Amino acid sequence: MTDTRQKDQDVLWRPDAASMSKTRIWAFAKEQGFDPDDYVGLQRWSVSEKGPFWSALWDFTGVLGDKGETAFVADDAAWMTGARFFPEARLNLAENLLMRGEDADIAICAMDEAGQYQEVTRGELWAAVARVAQGLRSAGVEPGDRVAGVQGNDVHALVATLATLTVGAVWTSCSPDFGAAAIIDRIGQVAPKVLFATSEYRYGGKDHNIADRIAEVRASVPSIEMVVCSGGTLEGAVSQDDFGTVAELSFARMPFDHPAYVLYTSGTTGVPKAIVHRAGGVILQHMKEHILHGDVRPGDRVIWYTNTAWMMYHWTISALATGAAVVLYDGAPILKTARGLDCSPLWDLSEKAAVTHLGVSPKYLATLAAEGFLPGERHELSALRALLVCGAPCLPHQFDWVYASVKQDMMFASISGGTEILGSFLIGSPVHPVRRGQLTVPALGHAIAVFDERGAPVIGQRGELVCTEPFPSMPLTFWGEGGDQRYRDTYFGDRDEIWTHGDVAELTFTGGGYVHGRSDNTLKPGGVRIGISEIYAVCEQYPELEDFLVFGANHDGDEEVVLAVKPSERAELSADMIKRLRSQIRTQASPRHVPARIHPVQGVPYTINGKRVEGAARTVINGGKVKNLGSIANPECLAEYATLKREEAL
Numbered sequence: 001m002t003d004t005r006q007k008d009q010d011v012l013w014r015p016d017a018a019s020m021s022k023t024r025i026w027a028f029a030k031e032q033g034f035d036p037d038d039y040v041g042l043q044r045w046s047v048s049e050k051g052p053f054w055s056a057l058w059d060f061t062g063v064l065g066d067k068g069e070t071a072f073v074a075d076d077a078a079w080m081t082g083a084r085f086f087p088e089a090r091l092n093l094a095e096n097l098l099m100r101g102e103d104a105d106i107a108i109c110a111m112d113e114a115g116q117y118q119e120v121t122r123g124e125l126w127a128a129v130a131r132v133a134q135g136l137r138s139a140g141v142e143p144g145d146r147v148a149g150v151q152g153n154d155v156h157a158l159v160a161t162l163a164t165l166t167v168g169a170v171w172t173s174c175s176p177d178f179g180a181a182a183i184i185d186r187i188g189q190v191a192p193k194v195l196f197a198t199s200e201y202r203y204g205g206k207d208h209n210i211a212d213r214i215a216e217v218r219a220s221v222p223s224i225e226m227v228v229c230s231g232g233t234l235e236g237a238v239s240q241d242d243f244g245t246v247a248e249l250s251f252a253r254m255p256f257d258h259p260a261y262v263l264y265t266s267g268t269t270g271v272p273k274a275i276v277h278r279a280g281g282v283i284l285q286h287m288k289e290h291i292l293h294g295d296v297r298p299g300d301r302v303i304w305y306t307n308t309a310w311m312m313y314h315w316t317i318s319a320l321a322t323g324a325a326v327v328l329y330d331g332a333p334i335l336k337t338a339r340g341l342d343c344s345p346l347w348d349l350s351e352k353a354a355v356t357h358l359g360v361s362p363k364y365l366a367t368l369a370a371e372g373f374l375p376g377e378r379h380e381l382s383a384l385r386a387l388l389v390c391g392a393p394c395l396p397h398q399f400d401w402v403y404a405s406v407k408q409d410m411m412f413a414s415i416s417g418g419t420e421i422l423g424s425f426l427i428g429s430p431v432h433p434v435r436r437g438q439l440t441v442p443a444l445g446h447a448i449a450v451f452d453e454r455g456a457p458v459i460g461q462r463g464e465l466v467c468t469e470p471f472p473s474m475p476l477t478f479w480g481e482g483g484d485q486r487y488r489d490t491y492f493g494d495r496d497e498i499w500t501h502g503d504v505a506e507l508t509f510t511g512g513g514y515v516h517g518r519s520d521n522t523l524k525p526g527g528v529r530i531g532i533s534e535i536y537a538v539c540e541q542y543p544e545l546e547d548f549l550v551f552g553a554n555h556d557g558d559e560e561v562v563l564a565v566k567p568s569e570r571a572e573l574s575a576d577m578i579k580r581l582r583s584q585i586r587t588q589a590s591p592r593h594v595p596a597r598i599h600p601v602q603g604v605p606y607t608i609n610g611k612r613v614e615g616a617a618r619t620v621i622n623g624g625k626v627k628n629l630g631s632i633a634n635p636e637c638l639a640e641y642a643t644l645k646r647e648e649a650l
Contacts, residue, residue, distance in 0.1 A: 065091025113331025135244025
């Protein structure tokens with residue numbers, strides 16, 4: 001009885017029987033002969049019978065293309081890296097995203113930071129993509145050529161992306177707030193023939209002109225034959241509004257493994273890895289996640305707050321393939337005003353566009369909570385059916401805040417995957433309860449496990465997150481010389497033909513799990529392995545702290561825990577407050593988690609994709625040099641970490 005009560009206390013939301021029976025995953029399970037309540041059986045089938053599962057998914061979600069007779073070919077000598085899915089198939093990713101619905105259906109809802117809002121119909125989007133695709137063909141772009149973008153999250157960028165995919169070329173993109181070196185380090189690897197770029201963007205209430213930056217990129221990447229300007233003016237560029245002529249949509253259907261996207265890792269240990277994703281893997285992974293796990297339906301409105309460089313951009317725009325509209329926001333999600341922080345932009349857009357699925361980061365939710373912002377009281381959110389988070393571990397108390405402050409009757413899903421798979425290993429579900437702090441279920445089609453130090457699978461213990469069976473959205477390769485070997489070394493170097501993801505995770509007896517952080521951020525004070533998410537969970541509770549970073553420092557042949565804290569404006573880090581902080585970390589985590597050193601700092605380093613960079617701080621405090629400063633959004637703050645002295649710690 002005690003165990004049952006405990007389990008019920010952890011459940012924050014449970015779908016009712018009527019709503020579950022209307023979900024697409026319910027229908028899919030029944031169609032495959034499964035009891036829809038038996039997710040465990042369905043998931044096991046999806047990873048043991050790979051050909052039948054992915055073939056059934058293709059049919060159920062209505063993938064457009066020629067599937068061929070064969071769904072899966074195993075390679076006994078290279079079980080993961082040698083596996084092939086749909087070797088006879090021919091398809092086009094853009095065709096799948098565009099050829100849904102009717103001309104008058106809304107395809108895009110877009111808003112900028114100033115609140116300017118527009119809607120684009122399917123017919124208007126088709127026409128714009130057809131015109132730009134004709135322009136690319138006229139410019140000599142052929143299947144397999146690379147096309148790059150340095151654009152904001154707006155309609156122009158989406159049209160450029162879809163037009164590139166339409167002609168069978170390979171799309172790669174950076175956000176306009178990236179520095180020239182960061183852009184060159186990325187797109188320079190893949191030698192694009194055409195560059196779509198803006199000369200200006202607005203963020204945080206400030207206008208930024210980057211014409212000189214784009215000129216530097218053009219001069220440094222000799223493969224670029226043409227620049228197409230999507231905003232402002234660029235010398236020697238063609239305006240995207242005048243690029244191409246009226247044309248019919250004509251899709252180049254290519255093999256399943258044909259490259260569609262090149263994305264880049266955000267690490268700071270070297271030049272970003274250029275990860276090549278195959279078109280077939282992208283569409284199957286995203287249709288599965290949107291339709292089955294997200295229950296996205298025709299007419300829905302889907303947004304993830306992202307920029308054009310992050311994988312969640314590519315994930316979001318795939319919602320077009322479900323018949324839904326994608327919602328784009330270009331600008332800062334929280335604005336500074338004379339009266340303080342304005343947390344309303346994303347919620348204004350969600351209300352105006354009747355958003356059904358909203359994706360954000362745990363840090364964004366933490367800021368809303370610290371500001372006392374209550375979206376559910378301020379905005380009409382009756383259309384909202386799912387709130388999703390990723391990018392960092394979502395802490396248990398944030399689950400409580402969501403259901404108290406946003407909406408009680410909706411799915412809340414903390415999901416975890418990565419750029420490497422362009423999707424999720426642990427994900428939400430419209431037919432499962434939401435349990436406090438937990439990621440809901442292992443995704444269909446992914447044979448994930450957590451291995452301990454013996455290499456044995458464990459439940460209820462922390463270990464390395466792995467995947468033991470192949471899946472279609474594994475990278476095709478890393479771009480460049482030796483790409484296949486670098487790819488294998490990265491994900492299969494630790495365990496032959498077993499994908500090692502680089503996350504510390506834990507699976508639970510309820511079928512869900514936790515992700516505690518990156519493996520390379522795990523600390524070992526006194527030789528005992530600990531995660532840092534528990535320390536962050538305590539820090540989140542202190543309004544005196546605007547931000548914080550946990551990492552390790554070498555001391556006397558051991559590693560000690562260092563906590564860097566950025567005080568909130570007008571807050572004081574009193575001795576009493578620091579004492580309480582340490583005490584709570586000891587109580588809520590363990591004595592091993594208590595920082596040996598606490599340092600006030602003026603800033604916390606983040607990657608240009610918005611993730612804390614614990615490794616960079618650890619490198620500089622231990623006297624090393626960060627190899628790829630171009631991956632860090634605010635590298636100037638690292639100079640302070642190099643000066644932190646143990647004897648001056650709080």
